[in-house]
Amino acid sequence: MSVKAKIGFEEVLSRFVRVLKSNGLKYTNQREVILRAIVESEGHFIPEELKAVIMRNYEGLNIGTATVYRTLALLEEAGIVTSVSFGASGKKYEFGLKEHHDHMICDSCGAMIEFVDKEIEKRQKEIAAAKGFKIVSHAMQIRGLCKACQKAKS
Ligand SMILES: [Zn+2]
Ligand SMILES: [Zn+2]
CATH class of the missing domain: 1.10.10.10 (Winged helix-like DNA-binding domain superfamily/Winged helix DNA-binding domain)
Known part of the structure; x- marks a missing residue:
């Protein structure tokens, strides 16, 4: 992407x-x-x-x-x-x-996979609004192991 x-x-x-x-x-x-x-x-x-x-x-x-x-x-x-x-x-x-996007980050090799999910973006806004919180920015990170590193470790 x-x-x-x-x-x-x-x-x-x-x-x-x-x-x-x-x-x-x-x-x-x-x-x-x-x-x-x-x-x-x-x-x-x-x-x-x-x-x-x-x-x-x-x-x-x-x-x-x-x-x-x-x-x-x-x-x-x-x-x-x-x-x-x-x-x-x-x-x-x-x-x-x-343009705004979020990341999945491999903690082993540092690979970064970009993604945008409308549902997640929308839910974040709704959750913030429910708490009366004004969002300025957000950075979402999902950490773990990419496909290649999972294979190397198994
Ligand atoms: Zn990796
Ligand atoms: Zn990026």
Whole structure:
């Protein structure tokens, strides 16, 4: 399942530039390349995977792992990127301005399966309304083992 982005790249970029400014940071070509790779990414990635994609697509561009990590942290703070942890110490990121969806997360390999269920979405709203709770956002995670990891463990 591939989830669509809610806003275009130019809009994301101007938001990013504002975030950089408010943090006293400069807008650089490297940071734009990182942002573009994130917006164009299909699913969920660890920082090293993102870096590998950038190295493949932009030959000769030198981006350090530290820059990738720092930029991701910045983008997460700005809500442009979201992260989900898996296993003991892993963390996967994804572009945060996609249509809403929930995740099933494999605690063994970090696989993330996206899904949207109208019934679940509707019930969450009803439950919140019944408690007089105003929802701002929600992130539903079902944790466990993916098919491949179940097979490997049996
Ligand atoms: Zn797995
Ligand atoms: Zn997702």
